[in-house]
Structures are given as structure tokens and as C-alpha cells.
Amino acid sequence: MLVSMKELLKPTREHGFAIGAFNVADSCFIRAVVEEAEATNTPAIISIHPSEHDFVGDAFFGYVREITLRSRVPFTLHLDHGASIEHVQRAIQCGFTSVMIDGSLLPYEENVALTCEAVRLAHAVGVSVEGELGTIGQTGTSVEGGVSKVTYTDPAQAEDFVTRTGVDTLAVAIGTAHGIYPKGMQPELQMNILRDIAGRVSIPLVLHGGSANPDAEIAESVTLGVGKINISSDMKYAYFQKAREILARESWWDPNVIYPEPINAAREVIRHKMKLFGSTGKASLY
Numbered sequence: 525m526l527v528s529m530k531e532l533l534k535p536t537r538e539h540g541f542a543i544g545a546f547n548v549a550d551s552c553f554i555r556a557v558v559e560e561a562e563a564t565n566t567p568a569i570i571s572i573h574p575s576e577h578d579f580v581g582d583a584f585f586g587y588v589r590e591i592t593l594r595s596r597v598p599f600t601l602h603l604d605h606g607a608s609i610e611h612v613q614r615a616i617q618c619g620f621t622s623v624m625i626d627g628s629l630l631p632y633e634e635n636v637a638l639t640c641e642a643v644r645l646a647h648a649v650g651v652s653v654e655g656e657l658g659t660i661g662q663t664g665t666s667v668e669g670g671v672s673k674v675t676y677t678d679p680a681q682a683e684d685f686v687t688r689t690g691v692d693t694l695a696v697a698i699g700t701a702h703g704i705y706p707k708g709m710q711p712e713l714q715m716n717i718l719r720d721i722a723g724r725v726s727i728p729l730v731l732h733g734g735s736a737n738p739d740a741e742i743a744e745s746v747t748l749g750v751g752k753i754n755i756s757s758d759m760k761y762a763y764f765q766k767a768r769e770i771l772a773r774e775s776w777w778d779p780n781v782i783y784p785e786p787i788n789a790a791r792e793v794i795r796h797k798m799k800l801f802g803s804t805g806k807a808s809l810y
């Protein structure tokens with residue numbers, strides 16, 4: 525089944541788990557996420573960045589909707605880092621059930637205004653909205669970008685933002701970065717900021733750039749109100765490591781012969797993340 529983010533994340537706080545949002549940009553990754561979710565009865569979020577949307581094209585989502593609608597496991601089809609109202613409208617027209625509007629680099633009042641406009645459009649058709657406050661760091665290895673200096677989310681501002689915009693989820697900056705961390709870069713999550721924000725707002729919080737943080741930190745963040753965690757780089761890394769290995773070893777050219785092993789490599793990462801977030805088997809709650 526295909527549901528809104530609001531509906532998908534409803535049981536997360538009460539039951540103390542988070543749901544993985546996996547960035548996909550082709551049918552192999554869709555299969556990795558959907559097949560792993562079905563095999564383990566786990567809710568999952570299929571996340572598409574605007575650059576990935578451009579790559580796959582609008583018609584691709586007919587396939588994504590078909591495969592998720594007929595599944596017994598709940599999925600949400602989500603736009604990751606929408607940067608404009610045009611991105612949001614395009615996603616809604618393609619049948620997405622959740623959109624992110626990222627005005628985090630704008631002055632605060634402009635972020636509020638842009639997010640309010642996205643909420644007005646999306647809520648009119650039952651689509652959920654994720655906003656962002658503060659900035660996610662960058663490692664230079666991800667299409668999602670980010671900034672070189674992280675601005676942590678201000679908890680009091682988060683409360684004001686949620687009240688004024690009516691967003692369904694909020695991405696917070698507590699020290700994560702997009703991509704795979706280079707050697708020497710030591711991410712450290714600010715749990716006190718997360719605790720403060722979670723005490724002020726009741727909507728689920730979102731962690732971006734969760735690929736390479738220590739498992740223990742991620743698990744702790746879930747107990748503090750994080751309901752959605754974005755995963756992209758380490759799943760894609762595992763997939764392409766396996767693909768490189770096969771292509772270096774064999775002279776094959778048939779996709780149906782080459783890709784099953786990379787899909788399995790991606791599924792192993794997805795399986796591990798689902799367990800870490802506590803979402804494995806939770807499809808029974810819907």
C-alpha cells in the first residue's frame with residue numbers, strides 16, 4: 525500500500541522506532557527496497573531527489589506506484605530536498621504521497637513563507653510535507669549537497685516553525701552530513717539539541733545524512749523522537765562495489781545477469797538499517 529508520510533510515521537513515537545528513507549534512482553534500487561521490505565514485513569520510504577527525478581523521468585512513477593500499491597507492506601513515495609514550489613508540484617502530479625521543501629538556506633522568514641506555500645498545496649491533496657531548519661553538512665560525495673559549516677537547529681525556532689507552517693515532519697541539523705565521511709572527519713551528533721527539540725514539538729523528526737554515523741548514535745536518536753532516517757550513500761556504495769567486482773572479473777553484458785548480486789548487496793545494507801531503526805516487522809502495525 526502507498527500512504528502519506530503522516531500516516532506512515534504515526535506509530536513511530538509510541539512504539540519507539542524509525543523508518544528508513546532510501547534514495548533510489550532506478551528500478552534496481554526500487555527492487556532492493558521493496559523486496560527487502562516485503563521479505564521482512566517492514567514499512568519503508570522511497571525517496572527521490574529532484575536530480576534523481578530528472579534522471580528517471582515522470583513516467584517512472586507509474587511503475588513505482590503500481591509496485592507499491594499492490595504490496596501488503598506500507599510505503600511512502602517521498603520527494604527529497606525539493607528546492608522550489610515547481611519541484612513540489614511536479615512530485616504531486618507524479619503521485620508522490622510526501623514532499624520535502626528545503627528552505628533551510630533562506631533567511632528564516634523566507635523559509636517559513638516557502639514552507640507555508642508548499643503545505644497549502646500539498647495538504648489540499650492529502651500529501652505530507654517535510655520542512656528543514658538548520659543545515660546538513662556536506663562531505664563532497666553526495667548529489668544532495670549540503671554546506672561545509674553546519675548550523676545546528678535552534679530548538680525554540682523549531683517550535684515556532686512547526687506551529688506556523690503546519691509541517692508534518694521536520695528535518696533537523698544536529699551534526700550529520702550527506703555522503704560518506706572522509707577519513708579524519710568525525711561526525712558527532714548533538715543529542716542535547718535533539719532532546720530539546722523533541723521536547724517542544726510532537727511531530728516526528730528527520731535525520732538526514734545518516735549513512736556513516738556510528739550505529740549507537742543512530743539508535744539513541746530514535747529513542748529521542750527521530751521517526752525517519754535518510755539512507756543513500758552506504759546502500760549505493762555497497763551496490764556499486766559489488767557491480768565493480770563483477771565487471772572486473774567477468775565479461776558479461778546482460779543486466780539480468782549482472783544486477784542480481786548488486787541488488788542483494790544493497791539489500792544487506794537496507795536489512796541492517798531496518799534492524800538498527802527498529803522497524804523490522806512493524807508493517808503489522810498498519
Ligand SMILES: [Zn+2]
Pocket residue numbers: 605660668702732733754
Ligand atoms: Zn538530505
